[in-house]
Amino acid sequence: MDTITHTLFGLSLYGAFKNEKETKRYNRALLVSTIGASQIPDIDIVSRVWDTEGLYQMWHRGITHSVFLTPLWAFTFFFLMWIFFRVKDRRLFYISWLAVLIHDTSDLFNAWGTGYLEPFSNTRITFGTIPIVDFVLWIIILAAFVISKRPTLPTQKIFRLAWLAMGLHVIIQSVYGFYIYSQYDGNYEEVALSAGFVPFNFTVIGKSEEIVDIIDTSFIKEDQILYHLKSNEGADLDLLFEKRPEAKTLYQWAPFVVIVDDENYLGLYDPRFYRKGQSFLFEYIKKGEL
Known part of the structure; x- marks a missing residue:
């Protein structure tokens, strides 16, 4: 997915897990963790700076997008939140892990694909069933933000319902896409x-x-x-x-x-x-x- 979508994913995770009963320090650490972990696999974009062999396309969405690297990214943010916010809470590890998993897995569904199984396989896994910029996802998230401004509605529940709606959208669109694929596969x-x-x-x-x-x-x-x-x-x-x-x-x-x-x-x-x-x-x- 594109950078904006990954950022919106991070903000939506923050909305789904933010708790007003927690300290401001914890919620700030949660915000940084969800947005940062939702973006971190794309750190491989810096490889274009020193790439002199034309390998950037293989590096991008390569090892940094591997499912096997996701717990390491999660631990990185858990450690950073401890250092910068003095918050040592295992929930930040698991939420960061979820954010990275969402990033890596969502990238499987568009045409670019991703090295999900690196370093054991350098095959770019791609389903091609979701566009890299999916405006349906944007609309769902925007609706959740607007509705969450109503003080009588619980923010967590609104964003969790938004995640359910996004999941259903991906499933329905992908099932139809695989149906189309099967029509031409032979x-x-x-x-x-x-x-x-x-x-x-x-x-x-x-x-x-x-x-x-x-x-x-x-x-x-x-x-x-x-x-x-x-x-x-x-x-x-x-x-x-x-x-x-x-x-x-x-x-x-x-x-x-x-x-x-x-x-x-x-x-x-x-x-x-x-x-x-x-x-x-x-x-x-x-x-x-x-």
Whole structure:
């Protein structure tokens, strides 16, 4: 998910666990823990500063997003709250752990995927059933904040109901997405799914040999093939990987790619992000510059 969504998750966890009977110091530590732990896996973004080998895509959503690292992140915030707020409460450990788990697990559901099982597997696990920016989640959280301003309603209960609503949204959207996936799984050798911003609207990307189809499918309209692409599978990519190591990273990271080998370019791109004739994940070299 995007940074704003992760921040909203942290604030929603704070609302679900904040207790007016606790000290201000504890509630401040709780706020910092929920927001910080909801963001901490994305600390890998700093790797782009020293990345000279084009490995950033593999580092991002890699080991820092591993489910096996979540208790370490939780202990980090438990320790920091002890140091800075003088609050030593095991509840902060468990709530921080929950926040990190929500971050890592929610990232599984969008097209980028995540290295959930690193270091034992560097496969990017991706379901593609929830968009990276999900406005339905934003609306649910915003509604919870507005309703919680009414002094007669218990804040904890409101935000816990909001979490229930968000969970139901993810489940329903994902079940429908897997249904769509199953409809095309037998038609192609490889299939990937990418959720649109509108609920129950998906892009299906299917690849068989050199052909890649990008299909728009929605609950309210008939499926439509948006693009019919050809991948030059016989192209020699050694020079591309040598000159543009980012291309090798993308080749390893994406479920599958479209290879371009024409008079102008040698490159490859991720068709899940193909819009209006191009993908923003396109790594290439110009043949005229070799």
